[in-house]
Structures are given as C-alpha cells and as structure tokens.
Amino acid sequence: MLGMRERPEGLIDDDLRRGLAAGWGVHGKLTYLPVGAGGYHWAVGGRWFVTVDTRGDAAGLERALSTATALRLPFVIAPVPAEDGTTVRALSPRHLLSVYPMVEGVAGDFGPHPPEQRDRVLDLLIALHRATPAVASTAPRTALRLPGRAGLEEALNGLARPWTSGPYGEAAHRVLAEHAERVRGWLAEFDDLARAARDPAGWVVTHGEPHPGNFLRTAEGLRLIDWDTVLLAPAERDLWMLTGAMFGSGPGDDAELLGRYERETGRRVSPELIGFYRLWWMLADIAIYADELRRPHTANEDRAASLTYLAGYF
Missing domain, CATH: 3.30.200.20 (Phosphorylase Kinase; domain 1)
Structure with a gap:
C-alpha cells in the first residue's frame, strides 16, 4: 500500500x-x-x-x-x-x-478484518452487491488486466542493468532480482486464474478495497470510504479481503462465511477467483513499488516505505 x-x-x-x-x-x-x-x-x-x-x-x-x-x-x-x-x-x-x-469515526488498519467484525462487513458487502441494478448501466467495468504489468515486465527483463536513479534503487533491484522467478510464476498463475472471471453476466458492483483501513467505525455503525476503486466485477474482488487469503497463504478456512454469502445472494463463490484477486493485489503493489524505485526519486518516508513493502511480499 x-x-x-x-x-x-x-x-x-x-x-x-x-x-x-x-x-x-x-x-x-x-x-x-x-x-x-x-x-x-x-x-x-x-x-x-x-x-x-x-x-x-x-x-x-x-x-x-x-x-x-x-x-x-x-x-x-x-x-x-x-x-x-x-x-x-x-x-x-x-x-x-x-x-x-x-465524518467522525475511527478507521482500522490495513490487514485482515477482526473476527468479530467479519459478519457485519459481509452484511455490507451483500447489500452493496445487491445494489448493482441501480448502477449497472453507468458504473465502470473491470478489464481483468493487471495495472502496471508492462512496467513490471520491463523491470524484470531489465534486471541486468543497475537501478541508480535514486537512493533506494539498488536495494529494490536486489529484492526483485532475488525473487524474479517467483514473480514470473505469479504472473503465469494470474493469467491461468483470470480465465475463471471471463463471464460478466454475474458481475456486481464492487468496492475493490474493503479492508479495515477503508471502514470507519462511527456511532451509527461501520461506514465504507474511498470509492475511487469501484468497478463492476466478480464478487470475489471484494470477498477475498474477508478470507484467509489476506494472510497471503491461500483461501483459508472460510466455508461458513462464504457459504452464508452464497445462501443469501444465490451466487457461487469461486476459490479460483479468491486466489486471482489475492494475486492481483500482490502483483499490482509490486509493480507500483518497482516502478517507483527504479525511476528517479528522492529519499523520503513514502519511498522508504515502498522499499519496505516491496521486500515484505517475499
């Protein structure tokens, strides 16, 4: 992030x-x-x-x-x-x-939703997805393409050259060079999993980033903020953030929660798409950080954090 x-x-x-x-x-x-x-x-x-x-x-x-x-x-x-x-x-x-x-309230931190909050967040996501008919004709639609992919592939293919355009460039270069084959494997897996998302008939309006940092705890209850990422897309674009996939180790043991979503909406949840959106998030972040740190930059807290987050994915 x-x-x-x-x-x-x-x-x-x-x-x-x-x-x-x-x-x-x-x-x-x-x-x-x-x-x-x-x-x-x-x-x-x-x-x-x-x-x-x-x-x-x-x-x-x-x-x-x-x-x-x-x-x-x-x-x-x-x-x-x-x-x-x-x-x-x-x-x-x-x-x-x-x-x-x-709005007066307290935002959470990026990461998994607290167990005591997951059911309430699921309620809000169900309500959001059910509201699709109100915006289906005007909402932007996902393209299922990884943002920043061309730049990431350019960075992977150019690792023979040093990154000397800023103070964090060489450290970022070492991280990506060490893990280049893993990233290439993730890109191939991303392409395989994308095939499960090709039918737009069941797509819904999604927020895209419903993690705790985008929920305000207010006196009136939870409020969802930061809507610049809204898209018509598979429901799993939102749901994966309620699952064990947020820990980075796969879909997790989420049968009860996702089963309730299926019962209340009549939509099947795809484990493949849960994995697809976990990969989407990881690869999009890696692409952003690699692009930032191989281009001209100066030393500041944001760029130092980018290096930390890049390394953290490995």
Whole structure:
C-alpha cells in the first residue's frame, strides 16, 4: 500500500483554495492529513474532507465517484457534488479534487478484518452487491488486466542493468532480482486464474478495497470510504479481503462465511477467483513499488516505505 506522508508535488494550498471556492463554494482553514493511501487528504474548516488524486484520469475518477453517489446506501460515504453536479474538479492535468463530508469515526488498519467484525462487513458487502441494478448501466467495468504489468515486465527483463536513479534503487533491484522467478510464476498463475472471471453476466458492483483501513467505525455503525476503486466485477474482488487469503497463504478456512454469502445472494463463490484477486493485489503493489524505485526519486518516508513493502511480499 502506498503511503501519503509527503504532500503531492506541484500543488500548493492556494491551488486547493481556488478549486474549492470555484467548484463547491467551500472556504476554510486547510489542514494536511498524512493518512490513507492512493490519495492526498486535507481537512477544511472542520466540515469537509478533501482528497486530491494524482493519477490524472478525470473521466475514470468521475465515473467511479458518481457511481458511489448513485448507490444511495447509508453506509457509503460518497463525495459531495460540486455546484455543476460533477464530483471531480481538475486543479491541473495531474491533480484531481473531490470533496466529502467530514465524518467522525475511527478507521482500522490495513490487514485482515477482526473476527468479530467479519459478519457485519459481509452484511455490507451483500447489500452493496445487491445494489448493482441501480448502477449497472453507468458504473465502470473491470478489464481483468493487471495495472502496471508492462512496467513490471520491463523491470524484470531489465534486471541486468543497475537501478541508480535514486537512493533506494539498488536495494529494490536486489529484492526483485532475488525473487524474479517467483514473480514470473505469479504472473503465469494470474493469467491461468483470470480465465475463471471471463463471464460478466454475474458481475456486481464492487468496492475493490474493503479492508479495515477503508471502514470507519462511527456511532451509527461501520461506514465504507474511498470509492475511487469501484468497478463492476466478480464478487470475489471484494470477498477475498474477508478470507484467509489476506494472510497471503491461500483461501483459508472460510466455508461458513462464504457459504452464508452464497445462501443469501444465490451466487457461487469461486476459490479460483479468491486466489486471482489475492494475486492481483500482490502483483499490482509490486509493480507500483518497482516502478517507483527504479525511476528517479528522492529519499523520503513514502519511498522508504515502498522499499519496505516491496521486500515484505517475499
């Protein structure tokens, strides 16, 4: 998981102020929050939680966040539409702004769900998957391709050359070189398992990252945050995070939990797809960290964490 301790490059607070005022009519003191992963966050005036995404895909982010808004589920913390009805405003070609209500609660940590919370999380995922008809015609759809795969394969094929573009490059190079054959094996396994996901008829609206870090414990119950990853996809895209697969050692002993999902939804859960999405998560992270650390970079907490997380997968 990417950390966001450092502020995004190329963005100053005045850029945020102008975007918030022009898009939402929002004004107030900005406080940077070094929390979460995949986006940068600020509190504004005690009322708003502001996120900046740096992937530059405004249309894709708009579709995802609009899907969250259209779900109208009580546990979904959806973005606040801007005055023109959109959920995303571009501050630059790379910086995309969205605004959420500030909700009082405590987020969990990335990792397995606590046993006492798994049944409640399953209830929410069942409710989410049942809401598919409300967004089926507009929600983005998974492509079943591994993000960053081309870069990862380029890194694997270029291990004969040193990585000297930054302070963590050589250490990352040693990690990937030592485990290159294992990664190639995972890629081949990923391709084999992908065949189990080819029938879109039973796909549902999925959050994509329903781990404890994306659930807020509030006085009103659990709330699910960070909807930029929403996709129509196999249900296992969400369900694997409730299973022993989160420990990295396979599907685990989850027959009772997944059996309840099958009984309540009428959908069969595929062990192959549980394994597929575990591999997806691992390989996508490895691709991100390898790409970051073989390119020009400087020493900071986020890049040091990337090296730690890369090594941790092996």
